[in-house]
Amino acid sequence: xxxxxxxxxxxxxxxxxxxxxxxxxxxxxxxxxxxxxxxxxxxxxxxxxxxxxxxxxxxxxxxxxxxxxxxxxxxxxxxxxxxxxxxxxxxxxxxxxxxxxxxxxxxxxxxxxxxxxxxxxxxxxxxxxxxxxxxxxxxxxxxxxxxxxxxxxxxxxxxxxxxxxxxxxxxxxxxxxxxxxxxxxxxxxxxxxxxxxxxxxxxxxxxxxxxxxxxxxxxxxxxxxxxxxxxxxxxxxxxxxxxxxxxxxxxxxxxxxxxxxxxxxxxxxxxxxxxxxxxxxxxxxxxxxxxxxxxxxxxxxxxxxxxxxxxxxxxxxxxxxxxxxxxxxxxxxxxxxxxxxxxxxxxxxxxxxxxxxxxxxxxxxxxxxxxxxxxxxxxxxxxxxxxxxxxxxxxxxxxxxxxxxxxxxxxxxxxxxxxxxxxxxxxxxxxxxxxxxxxxxxxxxxxxxxxxxxxxxxxxxxxxxxxxxxxxxxxxxxxxxxxxxxxxxxxxxxxxxxxxx
Amino acid sequence: xxxxxxxxxxxxxxxxxxxxxxxxxxxxxxxxxxxxxxxxxxxxxxxxxxxxxxxxxxxxxxxxxxxxxxxxxxxxxxxxxxxxxxxxxxxxxxxxxxxxxxxxxxxxxxxxxxxxx
Numbered sequence: 001x002x003x004x005x006x007x008x009x010x011x012x013x014x015x016x017x018x019x020x021x022x023x024x025x026x027x028x029x030x031x032x033x034x035x036x037x038x039x040x041x042x043x044x045x046x047x048x049x050x051x052x053x054x055x056x057x058x059x060x061x062x063x064x065x066x067x068x069x070x071x072x073x074x075x076x077x078x079x080x081x082x083x084x085x086x087x088x089x090x091x092x093x094x095x096x097x098x099x100x101x102x103x104x105x106x107x108x109x110x111x112x113x114x115x116x117x118x119x120x121x122x123x124x125x126x127x128x129x130x131x132x133x134x135x136x137x138x139x140x141x142x143x144x145x146x147x148x149x150x151x152x153x154x155x156x157x158x159x160x161x162x163x164x165x166x167x168x169x170x171x172x173x174x175x176x177x178x179x180x181x182x183x184x185x186x187x188x189x190x191x192x193x194x195x196x197x198x199x200x201x202x203x204x205x206x207x208x209x210x211x212x213x214x215x216x217x218x219x220x221x222x223x224x225x226x227x228x229x230x231x232x233x234x235x236x237x238x239x240x241x242x243x244x245x246x247x248x249x250x251x252x253x254x255x256x257x258x259x260x261x262x263x264x265x266x267x268x269x270x271x272x273x274x275x276x277x278x279x280x281x282x283x284x285x286x287x288x289x290x291x292x293x294x295x296x297x298x299x300x301x302x303x304x305x306x307x308x309x310x311x312x313x314x315x316x317x318x319x320x321x322x323x324x325x326x327x328x329x330x331x332x333x334x335x336x337x338x339x340x341x342x343x344x345x346x347x348x349x350x351x352x353x354x355x356x357x358x359x360x361x362x363x364x365x366x367x368x369x370x371x372x373x374x375x376x377x378x379x380x381x382x383x384x385x386x387x388x389x390x391x392x393x394x395x396x397x398x399x400x401x402x403x404x405x406x407x408x409x410x411x412x413x414x415x416x417x418x419x420x421x422x423x424x425x426x427x428x429x430x431x432x433x434x435x436x437x438x439x440x441x442x443x444x445x446x447x448x449x450x451x452x453x454x455x456x457x458x459x460x461x462x463x464x465x466x467x468x469x470x471x472x473x474x475x476x477x478x479x480x481x482x483x484x485x486x487x488x489x490x491x492x493x494x495x496x497x498x499x500x501x
Numbered sequence: 502x503x504x505x506x507x508x509x510x511x512x513x514x515x516x517x518x519x520x521x522x523x524x525x526x527x528x529x530x531x532x533x534x535x536x537x538x539x540x541x542x543x544x545x546x547x548x549x550x551x552x553x554x555x556x557x558x559x560x561x562x563x564x565x566x567x568x569x570x571x572x573x574x575x576x577x578x579x580x581x582x583x584x585x586x587x588x589x590x591x592x593x594x595x596x597x598x599x600x601x602x603x604x605x606x607x608x609x610x611x612x613x614x615x616x617x618x
Binding site for chain 2: 130133134137140141144145148151153154156157158159160161163164167168170171172174175177178179181182185187227230231232234235292293294
């Protein structure tokens with residue numbers, strides 16, 4: 001049972017190491033990468049399946065008992081996130097075959113991708129805060145290199161900002177770990193959850209909480225700390241942006257959920273205010289920023305911020321309905337956002353630009369791509385019966401139940417403005433006439449077969465998005481189970497500390 | 502020691518932030534490194550320093566006697582230093598390549614990627 005946990009982590013690690021030895025053999029690297037990622041998806045599905053049976057699976061590394069050794073823990077949330085990581089790794093891996101150029105592949109795109117999947121899964125499974133820090137650092141270093149890979153000027157500029165902000169976040173994370181260890185004397189999340197309730201001085205808990213808030217706030221791009229995201233996310237190739245948008249900010253959100261349901265779950269008005277204010281400002285300012293942009297990828301990347309606001313909103317409200325909404329929203333946003341990025345990549349390949357002003361007429365020539373975009377964009381804006389509607393419906397309902405009317409108001413406004421940004425992309429890219437219609441478009445005629453191939457991953461994700469909306473019931477009930485487990489931390493604690501035997 | 506170190510840590514944090522606020526690439530990276538040191542030292546100090554009492558069980562006894570030095574923070578700091586070293590090495594190379602490609606070492610000139618156009 002424990003091995004299921006370990007296999008998910010070992011597969012991408014071994015694939016990454018193996019691919020370093022195949023440095024010059026790109027076809028070999030592709031074979032290793034795809035084999036390993038397919039196996040990883042299966043292993044993650046298996047982990048998800050056995051978590052639904054056993055509730056929480058723990059692995060005490062090297063057999064050291066829980067508070068002393070390093071624990072790896074898979075509960076519903078972790079297993080779900082690991083499964084999504086593996087699945088997105090596979091889908092975007094397929095897309096990257098057509099998107100990432102040969103030079104980047106020669107400089108280790110595939111091993112880095114494997115290491116990224118490895119570290120993100122590890123962060124989801126870690127049951128120890130220092131271990132979480134280490135996973136974060138592995139994730140950072142792989143994402144740093146992926147961000148800068150190719151050495152183009154905008155990429156380097158974006159990477160410098162990204163690296164600076166994230167190193168500062170790590171510094172805060174480490175300080176938070178120091179304070180936490182100083183007041184409780186443990187690093188194990190389950191034991192921390194118990195010991196935090198016996199700390200005499202609530203101000204010390206607040207101090208630790210603030211440090212972690214800043215650290216995870218930078219990673220997940222919440223309101224005052226998001227500046228690295230609009231500066232860097234649109235610079236690398238679309239496949240890399242897509243995997244970043246699917247995984248990196250979600251790791252920050254996952255850490256928020258884990259810490260605020262398990263460790264900092266004491267009654268504190270300050271924490272509530274902090275989270276609620278952050279949620280409202282993050283979603284509103286994020287969507288305003290997106291509305292101002294005039295470049296396909298920039299609109300999408302700035303828009304990530306407003307979606308993070310919704311997730312923080314659910315964490316801030318913290319009721320069962322709200323957390324159900326958060327879990328469903330994470331699943332929805334990982335697929336939808338990545339799919340929109342992939343579509344922007346396809347459009348770029350067709351028209352050779354990301355600038356809205358230079359684009360146009362895509363719907364006329366490629367109606368299928370237009371339909372794929374509309375489904376994803378409407379889902380993002382929250383049209384019934386697509387997945388975004390159910391996600392926002394749950395969050396808004398939870399907000400109304402908790403009488404957070406102002407927050408709900410901001411959420412609804414954000415939904416409208418989301419629709420505005422998506423309509424802008426639709427009008428400019430797909431609907432209006434191509435501004436360079438008169439000129440002959442060489443890029444256009446070059447590779448129709450390649451374009452069809454590129455659309456396969458996009459179409460696949462679109463089918464998932466449609467399924468998420470139409471068959472929302474099973475996903476929603478799983479999200480409900482997850483929320484229930486998050487709200488009863490003793491299940492997690494008993495499983496990790498071995499109290500249930 | 503415990504009376505002196507907090508001032509040192511505060512000084513390091515202050516110095517690190519002061520350097521980050523400069524425009525120069527090199528000062529930025531030195532500032533980041535100093536911030537890393539400050540956090541490592543804080544992690545080390547905050548978990549209570551004990552001198553001359555290794556956590557070894559004396560012969561004949563079955564339990565440790567208080568006070569003893571906690572070995573865990575030292576292990577944590579060691580790990581953090583190693584990780585920080587790797588990240589800093591990467592950041593230095595990145596900044597060097599950024600300098601060569603962009604032909605500037607003024608951070609204020611790095612404003613092309615988030616400009617509205």
